[in-house]
Structure formats: C-alpha cells, structure tokens
Amino acid sequence: MAARILEALAGVVGADEVLTGDAAQPYLQEWRGAFQPRALAVVRPADTAMVAAVVRACIDADCAIVAQSGNTGLVGGCAADDARRHVILSLERLSAVRGIDVDNATLTVEAGCTLADAQRAAADAGLYFPLTLASRERCRIGGNLATNAGGLNVVHYGNTRDLVLGLEVVTADGRVWDNLTGLRKDNSGFDLNDLFVGSEGALGIITAAVFKLHSPIVQQSVALFGLDTPAQAVGVQRRLTAASGHNLTGCELMSRQAVALACAHIEGCAEPFEAACDWYLLVELASSASGDWLAAALGGAIADLRAEGIVRSVRVAADAAGARDIWHLRESLPPAQVAEGASIKHDISLPVSRLPAFLDRALPAVREALPGVRPCPFGHVGDGNLHFNLSKPAGSDDAAFLSETARANAVVHDIVAEMGGSFAAEHGIGRLKVAALARYKQPVERDMLIAIKRALDPDNRLNPGAVVDLDAPS
Incomplete structure (x- = not known):
C-alpha cells in the first residue's frame, strides 16, 4: 500500500515534494517534546487544487491526513502518529499574499504565509494586521486559523476568529469551499467560517483566508507597573481602558518568578525596578488617531493610581526603543522557562x-x-x-x-x-488535551462536537485523534 500511495502523491505534486525518511524529519518534530510523531510521508502541494487532489488520493488509499503549516503548535495538533497510514500535508508552499483591498480594508492570504509576512504586506499597503504572536516569524496563517490563535493584543482586536471575513477550505471528501468574499455582513446560512476556525484541521483544511485590516497605529504608549497583587492589575486594566477610550491594546501580567527566570537566562532582560515586585503589569495603549493624547491619558491615570497607593513602581517607555525593551521582557518568559x-x-x-x-x-x-x-x-x-x-x-x-x-x-x-473557566484558552486541544475535553466538557457539548466531526468527516480522515476521539467509549 505504501508504494501505491507514494506513487499517487508523486503524481499530484511531483516526486520531489513527497518526503520520506531523513527528508521528512523536520516535519516530525513536536515543539514541546510531548510526542514522537510518525508518518508514512510528508507531501508539499503548491496550491489549493493540489491540496484537494492530495485529499482525494488519500481517500483512494484509505490514508489519513494531518495538515501542518508552521508546526509551532503547543498541544500536538500536528503530531501524526501512524507510520503506515498518516500523511502530513504541509501547507508551507501555499505562501502567497493573494491580494489587498485597500478600500474594503481586507487582506487575502494563503495558509502557508508566515504571520510576519502577512503583517508586512498589510503595512506596505498602509494598513495594519493586528494579530500578534511572539512566534510571528515562524508561525503560519494556517496554524493561526486552525487554533484560533490569541496573542498579545486580543484585549483590543480579538482572537484570530474575530479578524476573519472568509475562508477557502478543502473538505474531507476533497472538494473546495471558496468563501473568500470579504463580506462583513452575510446572514445567508450557518456561519461556516466560525466552524472551521479553531477546528485544528479535524473538519477541513484551510488553504486561504480573508482578514479584516485596521488603520495603522500612529501613537503608542507602553508602561510597566510594579504591583503587590493580581487584583491591583485588574484594577489598573479597568482604569486604563476607561482613561484611553478603550484603546488598551496590550495588558500582560507577569509574576516575580517568571521575570526572575527571564533576567537569569535571556540576554537584554534585567529587573526593571530598584526592588523586585511580586507582580508586574505591562500595558500598551495605541491608536490610529493623530495626536499625543494617549500619553497624556496614561500620565493622568498613573498619577491617580500613585495617589491611591495602588502602584508600587512604574516605568514608562520614553521612545520606541524603550517600548521594545519592555516587550522584550514579556516575550522572553517562555524561552526562559525552557532554559530553566x-x-x-x-x-x-x-x-x-x-x-x-x-x-x-x-x-x-x-x-x-x-x-x-x-x-x-x-x-x-x-x-x-x-x-x-x-x-x-x-x-x-x-x-x-x-x-x-x-x-x-x-x-x-x-x-x-x-470557577467557570476553560482549560484550553488559546493553544487548542490537539492530542494533548483530548482527555481533558472528555473530562470537563458537558455531555451535551461533547455530543455536539462529535456530531459535527462525524457530519463533516464521517471516515475520520482529517487529523484523527485530535480534538475529539471518535474511538473512545461513549
């Protein structure tokens, strides 16, 4: 069977784009080391038509497909685990920016485009794509969509889902759904965009998307607060949201232990105040409106917070370099933990x-x-x-x-x-949290998730074992 499917895939994408053995190893790495991925092959189609043809070839050979774009996920969503039947479908060659509609303020981009390249394309057109992740140079749009990625400015712009106006998706039966319309209003049926965003490749393979763009940022203020308690951080956030006219775009809490690890392991990180604080709060205010009123709003709020004894210490970035230094501390926390x-x-x-x-x-x-x-x-x-x-x-x-x-x-x-929260906020379920989903989701919700999976992928061909386990006992 292996030889037949490899030959069929080579007939679709070319023999050089069907990878096995050592050539496939870069696609079989899982970021956290929680899984040891295995796959029959890695296939690299160049366009949507090829993706659909790959899916159909896998159907004919009774193989499963695990879609992969940047492979920077944190829950094993791309960790294929069957060396005889799983085919990794890499989307990295679908990397084009298909177009920017300045008047409609939209960006149409393929799933293999890196987030940083999408941001640069928007900026070159005089607009702003606000999805922001520390891994922007490595992660790709397909993964951002598949996991409904959050990131550093969700508080103002929302998750990836909130930026999507349309999708192009290859379905489990190898057809293409083209909804790259860029419409902001369309009540002509169920919202299928929302169904596929966050589905982790288990319902369909997203090959392109239309995103909302925003006006570019023209004024920005960044500050770091030293606080005694998380409750103070919540209070500061509420105060700054009101003072800035809801132009709070970043609000990041950091514990003393997390900051200490960054200072110990990451170049360019240092304790920001004379004495270490129990908690740190990074805030960013940003607006596309001209003027310097945000800096004044921040200064006024800081004066009030000091007078009320809420803030122990505060450092306001004097310029763009100072803002980058403050953000560098926050973005250094994950690699610092790895180093520890x-x-x-x-x-x-x-x-x-x-x-x-x-x-x-x-x-x-x-x-x-x-x-x-x-x-x-x-x-x-x-x-x-x-x-x-x-x-x-x-x-x-x-x-x-x-x-x-x-x-x-x-x-x-x-x-x-x-306390009514979620165990999977922005990284998704993947394979890592399937058991947690079964434990914490209400039975009626689990039944709906399984029903949707079976309706759109009745043969469990797309990313089997991720998100919901159809083979688990009910």
Missing part, C-alpha cells in the same frame, strides 16, 4: 474578574501537591488568559517532575472548571 528546565504548562482562561481569586486558590494548591514547585504564571490578563506554568523544583530531575503532570493538571484544571 522542565515545566508543566497550563493555558487557562477565566473571566477577568475571577483571575485574582483563581491565583489565590491555585498557587497554594500546586505548592501543596508538588513540594518545591516554582509557579510562573504570566499572560494576557486583559482577556482573562493566563499561562499558569510550573517550573520544576530547583535542582530536581526533569523526568521525575514531568511524571507529575497528570496530578498537576488535575489540581489546576479542577479549580478552573469549578
């Missing part, structure tokens, strides 16, 4: 108002369950999303600590569920 050794990661969300209470419960709970653990919570407090990560005890063995992952997950996720 093993960590157990949680991507959770709650209503913003409940984040302080969650931290009050979760921090002592994980310390009791895992003696010596070093919690490193940080993340997008403006939209309620925290990366509640746990670094191993100093000097401990990586493998021994990671063996406690299931226990740590239960402690954290149980608290999140009790």
Whole structure:
C-alpha cells in the first residue's frame, strides 16, 4: 500500500515534494517534546487544487491526513502518529499574499504565509494586521486559523476568529469551499467560517483566508507597573481602558518568578525596578488617531493610581526603543522557562474578574501537591488568559517532575472548571488535551462536537485523534 500511495502523491505534486525518511524529519518534530510523531510521508502541494487532489488520493488509499503549516503548535495538533497510514500535508508552499483591498480594508492570504509576512504586506499597503504572536516569524496563517490563535493584543482586536471575513477550505471528501468574499455582513446560512476556525484541521483544511485590516497605529504608549497583587492589575486594566477610550491594546501580567527566570537566562532582560515586585503589569495603549493624547491619558491615570497607593513602581517607555525593551521582557518568559528546565504548562482562561481569586486558590494548591514547585504564571490578563506554568523544583530531575503532570493538571484544571473557566484558552486541544475535553466538557457539548466531526468527516480522515476521539467509549 505504501508504494501505491507514494506513487499517487508523486503524481499530484511531483516526486520531489513527497518526503520520506531523513527528508521528512523536520516535519516530525513536536515543539514541546510531548510526542514522537510518525508518518508514512510528508507531501508539499503548491496550491489549493493540489491540496484537494492530495485529499482525494488519500481517500483512494484509505490514508489519513494531518495538515501542518508552521508546526509551532503547543498541544500536538500536528503530531501524526501512524507510520503506515498518516500523511502530513504541509501547507508551507501555499505562501502567497493573494491580494489587498485597500478600500474594503481586507487582506487575502494563503495558509502557508508566515504571520510576519502577512503583517508586512498589510503595512506596505498602509494598513495594519493586528494579530500578534511572539512566534510571528515562524508561525503560519494556517496554524493561526486552525487554533484560533490569541496573542498579545486580543484585549483590543480579538482572537484570530474575530479578524476573519472568509475562508477557502478543502473538505474531507476533497472538494473546495471558496468563501473568500470579504463580506462583513452575510446572514445567508450557518456561519461556516466560525466552524472551521479553531477546528485544528479535524473538519477541513484551510488553504486561504480573508482578514479584516485596521488603520495603522500612529501613537503608542507602553508602561510597566510594579504591583503587590493580581487584583491591583485588574484594577489598573479597568482604569486604563476607561482613561484611553478603550484603546488598551496590550495588558500582560507577569509574576516575580517568571521575570526572575527571564533576567537569569535571556540576554537584554534585567529587573526593571530598584526592588523586585511580586507582580508586574505591562500595558500598551495605541491608536490610529493623530495626536499625543494617549500619553497624556496614561500620565493622568498613573498619577491617580500613585495617589491611591495602588502602584508600587512604574516605568514608562520614553521612545520606541524603550517600548521594545519592555516587550522584550514579556516575550522572553517562555524561552526562559525552557532554559530553566522542565515545566508543566497550563493555558487557562477565566473571566477577568475571577483571575485574582483563581491565583489565590491555585498557587497554594500546586505548592501543596508538588513540594518545591516554582509557579510562573504570566499572560494576557486583559482577556482573562493566563499561562499558569510550573517550573520544576530547583535542582530536581526533569523526568521525575514531568511524571507529575497528570496530578498537576488535575489540581489546576479542577479549580478552573469549578470557577467557570476553560482549560484550553488559546493553544487548542490537539492530542494533548483530548482527555481533558472528555473530562470537563458537558455531555451535551461533547455530543455536539462529535456530531459535527462525524457530519463533516464521517471516515475520520482529517487529523484523527485530535480534538475529539471518535474511538473512545461513549
């Protein structure tokens, strides 16, 4: 069977674009090391018609397809796991910017385009594509869509889903759905765009999208606050949102432990204040309106917060270089944790108002369950999303600590569920969190997810084992 499908795929994309053995290895790497991906082959189509033909060839050979774009996901969504039947369909050659409609303020781009290239194309046209991730130079649009990526300015612009006006999708039966219309109003049926965004390649393969664009930023103010409690951070966020006329575009909470690791491991990071603070809050205000009123609004709010004793310390970026330095500290937190050794990661969300209470419960709970653990919570407090990560005890063995992952997950996720939150805020389910979905989702919701999967992919051919497990006992 292997020889037949490889020959059929070569007939679609050319023999050089069907990769096996050592040539396939770069596509069989999983970022966190939680999986050891295996696949029959990697196939690299050049356009949507080829993607559809690959799907049809896989149907004929009874193979499954795992779509992959930048392979920067964090939950094993692209981790193929069957060396006899899984074909990885790489979208990286579908990298074109198909067009920009300046009057409609839209960008049409293919799934293999990097996020950074999409941002640059918008900027070259005098517009702004606001989706922003630290991995912008490596991640690709297809993965951003498949996971409904969040990022650093969701508080103002929303998740990826909120920027989508239309999609082009290859369905599980090898047909192409072209909805690249750019319409802002279309109530002519169910919202299929929303169905495919965030579906992680388990319902269809997104090959292109139309995105909303915004006017470019012309004024920006960035500041870093030193605080005593997360509750103060929530209060600062609320105050700055009002003071800026809802032009708060970034709001990032960082714990002392997380900042300490960045200062220890990442070049260019240093303690920003004379004395370390328990919590740090990075804020960014930005607007496309001319003037310097945002700086005045920030200054006025800071004066009020100081007078009320809410803020311990504050550092306002004097220029663009200063703003980059402050953002560098925030973007250094994930690689700093990697440099420190093993960590157990949680991507959770709650209503913003409940984040302080969650931290009050979760921090002592994980310390009791895992003696010596070093919690490193940080993340997008403006939209309620925290990366509640746990670094191993100093000097401990990586493998021994990671063996406690299931226990740590239960402690954290149980608290999140009790407080009405989500165990998967912006990274998705992939293969890593399938069991958690089965545990925490209501039965009626699980049934609807399974019904949708079976309706659109009845043979379980697209990314089998990801998101929902159709083979699990009901």
